[in-house]
């Protein structure tokens with residue numbers, strides 16, 4: 193299949209074709225999602241919560257994100273791979289952001305990076321875009337700022353906050369962002385931003401009118417654990433994995449595994 197490229201994002205928006213995105217943190221899930229035709233894979237700093245046992249994304253380091261990103265890039269033949277810039281790796285300014293994104297690009301082969309914030313990171317987005325590094329923005333509820341935002345809360349609910357969100361989205365687009373993730377934004381606000389922007393919006397808890405959707409794969413697939421209300425569950429992978437482990441343990445305890453078919457008899 194033909195690779196998804198950055199120019200396809202805007203073309204998809206113009207044609208009214210929805211973009212599909214999931215997180216991936218390792219080779220087997222990346223291969224499965226790529227083969228399933230998911231357009232964009234995000235090596236998200238949600239790896240902190242989903243895989244590394246942290247409560248937030250804040251402790252995640254660049255050194256922790258690079259090996260999973262490399263595994264995901266190696267495992268796809270079609271999907272465009274986006275890697276999150278972790279908390280503390282870009283806020284200081286364009287130079288710091290460029291050093292981080294260059295490391296991500298050189299060491300993983302990723303196709304784009306993502307960072308959180310609007311006007312406050314516009315200079316960073318411009319520096320990366322000028323350097324030939326496609327950037328995804330991320331607005332609304334931005335988990336790296338959870339402490340400042342007062343927890344996991346819908347953003348842009350009142351008219352002033354919605355206006356600020358639109359201004360941030362426009363600032364990201366003007367700085368060169370190729371797409372903007374909108375997280376936990378009222379559906380009508382996300383719809384309005386989607387209409388204003390030339391670049392696609394990718395929603396998570398932001399209604400159906402965004403140009404695409406993203407979910408954390410463990411939420412989407414029913415891997416178990418806490419899941420936000422906006423995440424629809426499309427499978428019961430946690431249950432299936434637990435069933436497999438219980439069946440295996442029962443066979444081992446009952447000495448019915450390994451049988452002849454799974455043994456070297458001579």
Ligand code: KIV
Pocket residue numbers: 215234235236237238239276330373375396406407408
């Ligand atoms: O880290 C992540 O998984 C994300 C998405 C939820 C947008 O940033």
Ligand code: NA
Pocket residue numbers: 236237238249276335
């Ligand atoms: Na993230």
